[in-house]
Amino acid sequence: MAGDGTIGKACDVLEQVAAFARPVRFAELLESSDFPKATLYRFLQTLTNQGMLSYDPDRQTYAPGMRLVRLAHAAWTQSSLAPIARPFLDSLSRETGETVHLAQLDSSQVLYVDKRNAAQPIEMYSQAGKVGPAYCTGVGKAMMAFLEDEALNKAVSQQSYHRFTDKTLASEKALRADLDLIRGRGYAVDDEEHEPGIICIACPILTSGGRVLGAISITGSTERMNFDQLESWVPRVRRVAEQIGTEAQAWRFPETRTNAHNDRMQAT
Amino acid sequence: MAGDGTIGKACDVLEQVAAFARPVRFAELLESSDFPKATLYRFLQTLTNQGMLSYDPDRQTYAPGMRLVRLAHAAWTQSSLAPIARPFLDSLSRETGETVHLAQLDSSQVLYVDKRNAAQPIEMYSQAGKVGPAYCTGVGKAMMAFLEDEALNKAVSQQSYHRFTDKTLASEKALRADLDLIRGRGYAVDDEEHEPGIICIACPILTSGGRVLGAISITGSTERMNFDQLESWVPRVRRVAEQIGTEAQAWRFPETRTNAHNDRMQAT
DNA sequence: CATTTTAGTTCCAATTAATGAAACCGAGTT
DNA sequence: AACTCGGTTTCATTAATTGGAACTAAAATG
Structure with a gap:
């Protein structure tokens, strides 16, 4: 690379x-x-x-x-949204009783940084640190949809577009169409695109300036629920995402960008 | 270094x-x-x-x-005792209802690789990836006590001996005395040596050849319990430690050591 | 048992990259 | 306007990486 x-x-x-x-x-x-x-x-x-x-x-x-593992703990504590988001995830988990994910983008992949299981208490690295595809997960699409052009193009071009299920958006074109939709309505939907029977809704976590910090999702299975039910939580999830964004920005991810240093850092 | x-x-x-x-x-x-x-x-x-x-x-x-974080996930999955120990930790946690820790040694420090929270959690940080001192924790002392001479000397000499509480063993001499005791009875005790009000018992996880792989502990607070209660679990913990050791050896940590390669690897 | 193959390790001269003193830059102060 | 402070860049010097090839041990083969 x-x-x-x-x-x-x-x-x-x-x-x-x-x-x-x-x-x-x-x-x-x-x-x-x-x-x-x-x-x-x-x-x-x-x-x-x-x-x-x-x-x-x-x-x-x-x-x-x-x-x-030792170094990652420091990274998780300092550079991830997890410490800030923790209380919000707890309450989301309590209210919905469903699986909750917190993810960030890492080199065009979805990196899960925290999770609440439907029943069990927190498991740390069992899930945190795990990566997944961006183009066929709720959190991945929610984040990509709100990237600025350059970053979006890069992300979109780096997906593998493997067809996990027959509902997977397995082309750049299909993905871009869905991202436009997502950008319009403010949240993403995963309709069994990654695993059969697994559906989810996800909202991006943004700074006030619109920079993507991460995403949160609520996941369910088609056996126990349908999209109407899942989507009824969207307003709640969106509010939580906004709150996390606000706190994160205040503590850790201030707005300004694009100075000479930053340009060089991101360059080839 | x-x-x-x-x-x-x-x-x-x-x-x-x-x-x-x-x-x-x-x-x-x-x-x-x-x-x-x-x-x-x-x-x-x-x-x-x-x-x-x-x-x-x-x-x-x-x-x-x-x-x-991404790389650590791979490390945690592959190189730690956590995946093997998981079901055992689950059952220990269920049976005792107390906080359970799984730790390994990493450059003379205690590295926590998994954890189960108490039914009534007590305020205490310790998460996967977190490090702590070896000389004043149950898991740390349990592991050190069973190191071979050379490694033990190195470990003992690298402790900071900061006096966290008035019960902390704050000298090499005091520590060595306790390690002898631990070696004799087969488990370690932390009597508020690291945090006031926090006590624990810990057993080492060993290979059949006696090599130290890690340790597990059960932690309680002086408010809710005393040592008699805590020590009543020792046989159970010891058995679990043995089971983990056996499985780990079979799957991942075979016995042989000390070939040319290994010597060089560990050298200065 | 001798021989060949395979897998891992070591050597060393050519090459390449790291180094760091000093100069430079830009933003905020005096 | 001159100064200071934190950060960044330059470039000749120095030290490290490099990798072809030779070597060794162990396993597979005849």
Whole structure:
């Protein structure tokens, strides 16, 4: 992806190890990697030394390391909407009794940062940290719909458009049409586009200036409910999204953008 | 800490940003850093580009980035005891109704990897990914007590021995004495050593060969319970710890150690 | 059992990237 | 207008990464 120097390469390796959803051997990494043998080898060594990877000497496999969990906790606490949104999610969960998700965009994917299960209490990283597709989830579409042109084009072009169900919007054109709709009515709908039987409504979390911070959704199953029921919660969800946006902006995500620094940061 | 090349330095910077438990300015980082201005600046740039840090262009502050959360999810799933331990934690939680913690050691600190809240939750932070001191927590002492000599010496020497309460074991000597006790009876006790009013019992999770994998604990408050009550659960906790150890060994942490590779990996 | 293959590790000279002192810039002060 | 402070950029120097190739251990093969 991006290739800034040694650090960028190291991150690529990290990402690659994480991409296998299981402990992985050197040889496997090597063949799915652009790096020559020796180079990859040394990266794995160094990252293992640093605790960013863990190495199982018996099976000779690498996996993402525990140090990441520690660092991620700091990230979750400081950079995510989760701490701010927590009380709001709690009340939404209480009122609706349904599954509630809080998500943010991370490199054109949906990153779930918090969740309330219908019955159970909070589970932390069990769900937080998980990624999903943006083009066929309520939260993903809610966020994309309100991106500024440049970011939207980028996001839309980076979707995989895999057809999970026969209702999946499996093309850029179909997606863009739905995003226009969403922008108009202010919330997104997922009508079994990702998983059969699973429907949801989602509202974007925006700053007062319209910048996308994240999204919240309420999910149900077609067995227990229909869209009328689900959509009856939209006003409530929208209000919560607004409240989170306001608080977030005050605490963490102030409005101003587009100075020289920012431009450079986002560049290729 | 360790200084392997550019990657090591980048990790140090990451760690340093995370260490401030809040978004931090360039100048602040600079003065608590060994790097010269330009060097630190470029590291921050690159890491931000990579999503390992996030940058707030208005306040000009850096914080750990969301990419870490995504990577940590993979780490948590693959390298932690959490997925294996989950059903056991659930049943312990159900049976006791108290707060249950699952922890592992990460560079001489306690890293909490999973948690179940008490039926009547007591005010206490501790979440997955959170770290805590090893010398004054039940899980920390339970793990340290069963380390092999070399690792134990290292761990013991790296504690801060800050006196959180007047019961804190605030010296290496006092700690070692308690560890001997723990090793003898097979479980650790935290008698308000970290937080006043908070007590707990903890059992180590070991492989059949005696290698430390983690620890589980049950926590209570002095207001609602006493040690007799808490200690009545020790046999149950110990059994669960053994079960987790057995499963973990089978699935993920085989016994063999100490080949050339491993030696090098752990070296300076 | 000898031989070949495979997987992982190490070497080292060529190359490339990191480095950091110093200059620069812009916004807010004096 | 000159100064200061925090942040950013430049560029010659320095130190690191690089990767082809050689090597080793262990497993597969004849």
